[in-house]
Amino acid sequence: MQSDKILLDHGSGGKLAHQLMIDLLLPLFDNPLLAPLHDGAVFDVAAGRLAFSTDSFVVDPIFFPGGDIGDLAVNGTVNDLAMCGAVPRYLSLGLILEEGLPLADLKRILVSIRAALDKAGVQLITGDTKVVPRGAADKIFINTAGIGVVPAGVVIGGDGARPGDCILLSGTMADHGIAVLTQREGLRFESDVVSDTAPLGAMVQAILAAAPGVRVLRDPTRGGVGTVLNEIALQSKVGMVIDEELLPVQPAVAGICDLLGFDPLYLANEGKLLCCAPPDQADAALAAMRRDPHGRDAVRIGQVTAEHPGRAVMRTRIGGQRIVDMLSGEQLPRIC
Amino acid sequence: MQSDKILLDHGSGGKLAHQLMIDLLLPLFDNPLLAPLHDGAVFDVAAGRLAFSTDSFVVDPIFFPGGDIGDLAVNGTVNDLAMCGAVPRYLSLGLILEEGLPLADLKRILVSIRAALDKAGVQLITGDTKVVPRGAADKIFINTAGIGVVPAGVVIGGDGARPGDCILLSGTMADHGIAVLTQREGLRFESDVVSDTAPLGAMVQAILAAAPGVRVLRDPTRGGVGTVLNEIALQSKVGMVIDEELLPVQPAVAGICDLLGFDPLYLANEGKLLCCAPPDQADAALAAMRRDPHGRDAVRIGQVTAEHPGRAVMRTRIGGQRIVDMLSGEQLPRIC
Numbered sequence: 001m002q003s004d005k006i007l008l009d010h011g012s013g014g015k016l017a018h019q020l021m022i023d024l025l026l027p028l029f030d031n032p033l034l035a036p037l038h039d040g041a042v043f044d045v046a047a048g049r050l051a052f053s054t055d056s057f058v059v060d061p062i063f064f065p066g067g068d069i070g071d072l073a074v075n076g077t078v079n080d081l082a083m084c085g086a087v088p089r090y091l092s093l094g095l096i097l098e099e100g101l102p103l104a105d106l107k108r109i110l111v112s113i114r115a116a117l118d119k120a121g122v123q124l125i126t127g128d129t130k131v132v133p134r135g136a137a138d139k140i141f142i143n144t145a146g147i148g149v150v151p152a153g154v155v156i157g158g159d160g161a162r163p164g165d166c167i168l169l170s171g172t173m174a175d176h177g178i179a180v181l182t183q184r185e186g187l188r189f190e191s192d193v194v195s196d197t198a199p200l201g202a203m204v205q206a207i208l209a210a211a212p213g214v215r216v217l218r219d220p221t222r223g224g225v226g227t228v229l230n231e232i233a234l235q236s237k238v239g240m241v242i243d244e245e246l247l248p249v250q251p252a253v254a255g256i257c258d259l260l261g262f263d264p265l266y267l268a269n270e271g272k273l274l275c276c277a278p279p280d281q282a283d284a285a286l287a288a289m290r291r292d293p294h295g296r297d298a299v300r301i302g303q304v305t306a307e308h309p310g311r312a313v314m315r316t317r318i319g320g321q322r323i324v325d326m327l328s329g330e331q332l333p334r335i336c
Numbered sequence: 337m338q339s340d341k342i343l344l345d346h347g348s349g350g351k352l353a354h355q356l357m358i359d360l361l362l363p364l365f366d367n368p369l370l371a372p373l374h375d376g377a378v379f380d381v382a383a384g385r386l387a388f389s390t391d392s393f394v395v396d397p398i399f400f401p402g403g404d405i406g407d408l409a410v411n412g413t414v415n416d417l418a419m420c421g422a423v424p425r426y427l428s429l430g431l432i433l434e435e436g437l438p439l440a441d442l443k444r445i446l447v448s449i450r451a452a453l454d455k456a457g458v459q460l461i462t463g464d465t466k467v468v469p470r471g472a473a474d475k476i477f478i479n480t481a482g483i484g485v486v487p488a489g490v491v492i493g494g495d496g497a498r499p500g501d502c503i504l505l506s507g508t509m510a511d512h513g514i515a516v517l518t519q520r521e522g523l524r525f526e527s528d529v530v531s532d533t534a535p536l537g538a539m540v541q542a543i544l545a546a547a548p549g550v551r552v553l554r555d556p557t558r559g560g561v562g563t564v565l566n567e568i569a570l571q572s573k574v575g576m577v578i579d580e581e582l583l584p585v586q587p588a589v590a591g592i593c594d595l596l597g598f599d600p601l602y603l604a605n606e607g608k609l610l611c612c613a614p615p616d617q618a619d620a621a622l623a624a625m626r627r628d629p630h631g632r633d634a635v636r637i638g639q640v641t642a643e644h645p646g647r648a649v650m651r652t653r654i655g656g657q658r659i660v661d662m663l664s665g666e667q668l669p670r671i672c
Contacts, residue, residue: 008669009664011558011669012558012559012663012669013557013558013559013563013663014559014563014602014662014663014664015662015663015664016664017559018662038419038420038492038493038494039389039415039416039417039419039420039554039555040387040388040389040416040417040419040420040422040482040484041387041388041389041420042385042386042387042388042420042422042486043385043386043388044384044385045381045383045384045385045386046383047381047382047383048380048381049378049379049380049381050378050379050381050483051376051377051378052376052377052378052379052426052428052461052462052483053375053376053377053428053462054428054429054430054462054463054464054479054481055430055464056430056431056432056464056466056479057466058432058466058468058472058473060472079375080375080376081375081376083374083375083376084374084375084376084377084378086376086378090388092388092389092390092481093390094390094391094392094430094479094481095392096392096394096432096477125388126388126389126390127390128390128391128392130392130393130394130670131669132394132474132669132670133669133670135471136394136396136473136474136670137394137472137473137474137477138468138472138473141432141473141477143390143392143430143479143481145390145428145430145479145481146376147386147388147483148376150378156374157374158374218375219375221349222347222348222349223348223349223350223353227349227350266350326350326351326354327348327349327350327351328345328350328351328352333344333347333348333467333468333469334466334468334469334472
């Protein structure tokens with residue numbers, strides 16, 4: 001029986017599941033660690049430190065300008081590892097498929113995953129596929145977990161910001177959030193905005209080489225830059241001050257946000273990082289970011305301060321100050 | 337705003353998500369590696385080999401006799417690591433929650449996860465929570481990924497079976513499949529059958545200590561013992577012969593299977609393992625299995641043969657032979 005859609009039997013662990021693996025997954029992801037098709041993959045490690053992270057992806061729609069749920073799922077976990085200062089190495093892939101998902105959509109997503117793996121320099125070495133009946137999930141959910149190697153001497157954490165540190169952002173805000181939004185049912189509209197989904201492992205290593213004093217790295221995904229600033233302020237027990245006029249936002253993104261009442265400070269990015277650099281290393285860090293293809297628009301957006309610990313504050317264009325609170329309601333569900 | 341149900345905002349990365357973490361997740365799972373609440377966890381490793389595995393869990397219903405989706409998700413990945421010969425160490429947890437899930441249900445599942453982690457001797461060190469709108473998922477899906485340490489000298493794989501090896505099974509078949517089945521909407525009925533969900537890491541290490549010649553370990557989950565026998569036959573290029581009269585099935589399970597037309601050979605187990613042991617070490621392996629609380633009913637069920645490579649065959653009670661094929665249709669969707 002041939003079908004152009006996912007059937008419940010594709011998740012059975014039996015013949016069709018085996019065929020899905022042999023026909024679709026193995027040809028795309030074949031590598032010596034995955035090939036044994038055992039319950040898990042076994043790999044060699046040197047003594048040292050590893051980073052471990054996971055993310056599930058439920059983005060709606062699954063295809064959007066600049067990416068899809070596949071490369072998003074790779075880059076999301078790769079970037080979480082990178083934000084630990086790690087060199088991302090290995091990924092797992094957990095697929096939850098809705099019965100009836102077109103096989104062509106699945107294939108397109110898997111091809112996109114493969115391309116993203118190659119760009120990020122990571123290997124997919126273990127995975128799992130489940131199928132649920134029609135209506136029990138929405139098309140496809142993806143979980144990735146990843147392992148990276150933390151170079152000796154690198155210690156990154158949310159608690160490492162110090163008063164005086166410069167706050168650097170690797171590019172424009174809210175591109176991913178707006179790109180997905182433009183494709184939502186009931187709201188679809190034309191725009192040139194594309195998702196910024198991208199792997200940031202290479203940029204992180206370049207920053208750490210140029211500015212070894214960097215102790216805080218975060219990727220402002222769900223909740224955006226505003227939420228990340230709050231998290232760092234809380235964990236480092238410092239204040240964060242940003243300048244509204246320094247915040248990079250593409251004009252098209254700013255226009256859509258104005259129109260719909262969204263604040264780009266809280267919208268998702270999927271290929272950006274925020275870091276805190278000691279003042280004497282900030283220029284070097286910024287230069288390293290700008291040399292990376294995903295960091296060309298990197299800028300300094302503010303400074304860490306000893307005042308108002310645990311809080312983020314924005315100096316507005318008109319000279320006032322306002323508190324940048326943690327996001328209290330969901331602006332855009334299923335953004336990643 | 338207080339709610340006794342999961343809201344979309346719980347997945348926002350903002351205030352409610354933070355609160356869910358602080359109020360519910362951290363108190364249950366607090367440990368030095370998880371506590372930093374960074375994008376990933378960082379841990380030390382010695383030089384050697386690690387195993388890495390992942391599984392998603394979509395079982396329906398989420399609570400069933402003998403377990404729930406929470407301990408199932410822990411044991412599932414712990415056992416995949418154990419089947420690589422590894423000592424399971426670290427787990428990630430990815431939650432996909434449906435808006436409206438009662439917080440009490442989530443808490444019950446998280447408590448169960450915590451208990452299962454303790455039983456298995458593993459730590460939860462990183463995680464992620466997503467919330468999707470009502471109707472976009474069914475209550476809760478869980479992904480776990482895990483990392484284990486493979487002791488020096490241990491090499492386990494599906495390709496390690498040799499003609500003459502004894503095929504050992506650690507206990508009765510199909511308990512999990514039938515336990516879940518009895519709770520299905522539209523089919524609910526009384527029985528004493530409970531899921532066998534259990535961690536098998538300790539049993540594996542005991543087997544390998546007693547019988548270092550064991551080269552194949554598999555846990556017969558989805559697809560059951562029948563499917564695993566086929567996988568080993570294919571990967572090891574050997575034949576597998578089992579004796580119907582040696583196959584352990586609880587009378588209650590056998591009765592329900594007879595009634596409903598299910599074959600216990602293909603139903604899921606979540607706390608059993610199958611191994612191939614060299615003939616001179618089979619008794620030692622079997623004794624090690626029986627000393628473990630989850631292996632008291634361990635038995636020899638057959639033998640690896642050079643005949644009919646790639647195929648599994650059953651000697652029936654009445655003296656005939658029949659091919660044990662790979663499962664071709666799904667008997668029970670959403671069993672794990």
